[in-house]
Amino acid sequence: MLIGEVARRSGVSARMLRHYDSLGLVRPTGRSGTGYREYSGEDIRRIFHIESLRSLGLSLREVGRALDDPDFTPSGLVDDLIRQTLDRIAAETELLTRLRRIGAAEPTGWEDVLQIVALLQALGSDSAGKRQRAALSSAAEDRMPVEALVEAVLSETDPNVAGALRWALARSGDDGLALLAHGLRASQAEVRTRAVQAIAAIGNDTADALLHDALTSTDVAVRRHAALALGPRGVADAVPTLIDMVLAEVNDVEAADALSALADDPVTADRIAAGLIAPLGTGTADPSTRRRLTQALAGIPGGTASRALTELAQDDDRGVALTAVYVIRLREAGGDGGR
Structure with missing residues (x-):
């Protein structure tokens, strides 16, 4: 032929x-x-x-x-081809993601495209300083695609960079919340924690609804970050978690401040006081715990808290007793001697 x-x-x-x-x-x-x-x-x-x-x-x-x-031997070659193909797919997927993010930013010209590419590259840099500058720049210029910010905030380990990223993401409003909500269900605990911190930084009604749902999370760290954010915003459902934080000595000062903010409502104040006092009645609270509970009761008005402080002023532990006496004097000076 x-x-x-x-x-x-x-x-x-x-x-x-x-x-x-x-x-x-x-x-x-x-x-x-x-x-x-x-x-x-x-x-x-x-x-x-x-x-x-x-x-x-x-x-x-x-x-x-x-x-x-x-x-x-064909098996060795096939294994090599599989590895090469996976590498090629990963590279193409990364390129596709980058292109989609550039498109989502709606560039009006090549200058915009080049600026977005530069920000994306800086955001993926090994240098924490470059990542932080990219986050701050993106917030100032409003050019960074939200997807890129969410991905960055969920993977960032440097606390300073993470703070800048959360600030930049908060300026985008609701746009990143759906992706952050997905992060709350991530298999890695650290990703879930970063997601709830980012949601808390946004601080609008949609974010608060997500945080309210997070109060029932099986991840205790997620529950605690949600409670710390929601307490000062008047969400009484955060009370049990905040009391647990005081008892566990986990961000207990911040938790006590959040409980104090919630105690403006008399009914909630009595509920908080009862929750703080409950461990005292079991006799299982050690002096360190009793001291933290005393300090937390300082910001809770009402007779229930005042009566508990009077009892704590007679505590066997001198440190607990002196703390209670000091708190009582402050309350009397401030006009909350027993109301």
């Missing part, structure tokens, strides 16, 4: 067949009566083998080795 007919039947161009010939991949084994090269049935089968291997991503050199090397 002459080269033209082989090209028509195989779909491989005559030019490519000649290239195969020059490389020694497929050399026609016969000659026509007029001296033209003819391809045998075996030659044509080899052409199809070459095309099959090329479809897997092999180079022509690798194809030749696969067909001619008696020591060739």
Whole structure:
């Protein structure tokens, strides 16, 4: 079969067949009566083998080795091809993500595109300083795609950079909340914590609704960050978690401040006081815990808290007793001696 007919039947161009010939991949084994090269049935089968291997991503050199090397082991080559393909997919996926983010920023010209690319590159830098500057710049210029900010804030380990990213993200309003809500369900605990911190920094009704749901999270760190944010905003459902934080000595000063903010409502104040006092009645609270509870009761008005402080002023532990006496005097000076 002459080269033209082989090209028509195989779909491989005559030019490519000649290239195969020059490389020694497929050399026609016969000659026509007029001296033209003819391809045998075996030659044509080899052409199809070459095309099959090329479809897997092999180079022509690798194809030749696969067909001619008696020591060739296909399993090793297939493993290499799998790794190369995965690397290529990852690179293409990263490129696609970058392009989508640039598109989402709605650039009006090449200057905008170049600026966004520069910000994205800086945000992925190994330098914490560059990442922080990118976050601050994106907030000032409002050019960073929200998806990129969310991804960055959920993966950032440097506290200064994380703070800048949360600030930049807060300026975007509700745009990143759906992605952050997904972060609350992440398998990694540190990602869930970063997500709830970022949501708390946004501080609007939609964010508060997410934080309210987070109060029932199975992740205690998520519950605590949500409670610290919601307490000062008047959400009484945060009370149990805040009391737990005082008892556990986890951000207990901040938790006590949040409880004090919630205690403006008399009913809530009595509820808080009862919750703080409850461990005292069991006799299991050690002096350190009793001292923290005393300090927390300082910001809770009402008779329930005042009576508890009077009892604590007689505590066996001198430090607890002195703290209670000091708090009582402050309350009396401030006009809350027992109301």
